[in-house]
Amino acid sequence: MSRVIHxxxxEQQIETLCQKNGFRLSVVEALLSGGFRVVMLDSRDSDAFRALMKGKVIDGPVKRSSKHIARQLPTSMRRQ
Structure with missing residues (x-):
């Protein structure tokens, strides 16, 4: 399953839950549409986090800031 959860x-609730359960976070990013995009280092952590936050998980599309750092090389730097 995905390591990403919306x-x-x-942010404090997210960090407290992760510390309490030993979940390893990669990124916590505020969403323009409200809420947070949480990325875990391990998919098992994300599955457990999803189960604990089941009433607060955002299903469907979300709006991210254009300021997030893409982890993909710009087109000009990609191998042809």
């Missing part, structure tokens, strides 16, 4: 919670 949740309607505060």
């Amino acid at each position: 949740v309607q919670a505060t």
Whole structure:
């Protein structure tokens, strides 16, 4: 399953839950549409996080900031 979860919670709630359960976070990013995009380092952590936050998981499309860092090389730097 995906390591990415979109949740309607505060950053403090997310961090507290992760610390309490030993989940390893990669990124916590505020969403323009409300809530947070949470990326875990391990898919098992994300599955457990999803189960604990089941009432706050955002299903469907979300709007991210254009300021997020893409992890893909720009077109000009890709191998042809």
